[in-house]
Amino acid sequence: MRDTAARSLSQEDILRYSQTVCDGLRDDDDGVRREVLAHAGNRWSLGVIHTLGVYGQLRHADIGRRMHGITQRMLTRTLRHLERDGLVVRHDFEEVVPHVEYALSDTGLELLVKMVPLWTWIVENVDHFRRARETFDRDHADEER
Numbered sequence: 001m002r003d004t005a006a007r008s009l010s011q012e013d014i015l016r017y018s019q020t021v022c023d024g025l026r027d028d029d030d031g032v033r034r035e036v037l038a039h040a041g042n043r044w045s046l047g048v049i050h051t052l053g054v055y056g057q058l059r060h061a062d063i064g065r066r067m068h069g070i071t072q073r074m075l076t077r078t079l080r081h082l083e084r085d086g087l088v089v090r091h092d093f094e095e096v097v098p099h100v101e102y103a104l105s106d107t108g109l110e111l112l113v114k115m116v117p118l119w120t121w122i123v124e125n126v127d128h129f130r131r132a133r134e135t136f137d138r139d140h141a142d143e144e145r
Helices: 011-023 027-040 043-055 060-066 072-084 106-124 126-139
Strands: 088-093 099-104
Touching: 027 043, 027 106, 043 060, 043 072, 043 088, 043 099, 043 106, 060 072, 060 099, 072 088, 099 106, 106 126
Parallel strands: none
Antiparallel strands: 088 099
16 A cells, blocks of 8 residues: 555545635635536546647647547537636737637646646556456446346
């Protein structure tokens, strides 16, 4: 078993800290909190944030080319949601051939930085997740019939 900093915190400490953070929210902030938190669990939102973090300011089509499997419609919707929440900034270039580019806002970059520990944790534990799934699937194979 690995020794981690998280193990040094008691469950009560974690719950107390979580409650303190949540107490700082007004009731009308709850919907915003849930919607913004959805970005952290949405593969397309995280993909856009990661792509812009790695490659910098890009056109819509360039983002799409770097994100395998995303449709143009889904990319447009994702960019609009991220822009609405202030995680992505849209730059309109009114030139002879007008075009639009997207970049991470400071808050978007902050989200990217805060997601790195979670992604690292996932990568470090991928073998555990595979074994757990194999065990679960083997133990519950009868239930799927």
